Amino acid sequence: MSNAVRTVVNRINAFNMAWHSSPRFGRLVRPWLTVITYTGRRSGRTFSTPVAYARTAAGVRIDVAMPDAKTWWRNFTGEGAPISVRLDGEQQVGHALARRASRRRVVVEVSLRGQQKADRCLDASIAASSEVPTVT
Secondary structure, three states: OOHHHHHHHHHHHHHHHHHHHOOOOHHHHOOOEEEEEEEOOOOOOEEEEEEEOEEOOOEEEEEEOOHHHOOHHHHHOOOOEEEEEEEOOEEEEEEEEEEEEEOOEEEEEEEEHHHHHHHHHHHHHHHHHOOOOOOO
16 A cells, blocks of 8 residues: 555544544444454554444444455454454454455454353343243
8 A cells, every 4th residue: 555545544544533532423423433453463463443334133244445455354364353342332352254245345244242142141031031930
């Protein structure tokens, strides 16, 4: 990526981070914009970047626009890697797995650990409520 493009991307990311953390405008963008935090697989450094996302039954889906111009999603190829996602004001930890959906599209699926735990609790609650008490 050229220095000019990198400068533009860095400025856009800084702008999006400011929007996300803004007390006034943050509530407007948080339903579709979040900040992910991950560790670089080669550098071992921790990075945070704003991304657009959509919630799914299992967690979060991130559609990577212009994936060939970005490198962050490559940390989640193969077996995937741990990731932290800020949702509803809380950091949630999960496992991200990136796959190329087409030549111009990459999807990163994030399975959230808290979501898996909530699903298990909901399943247990449903199972317990469906038991029919016996009268003796």
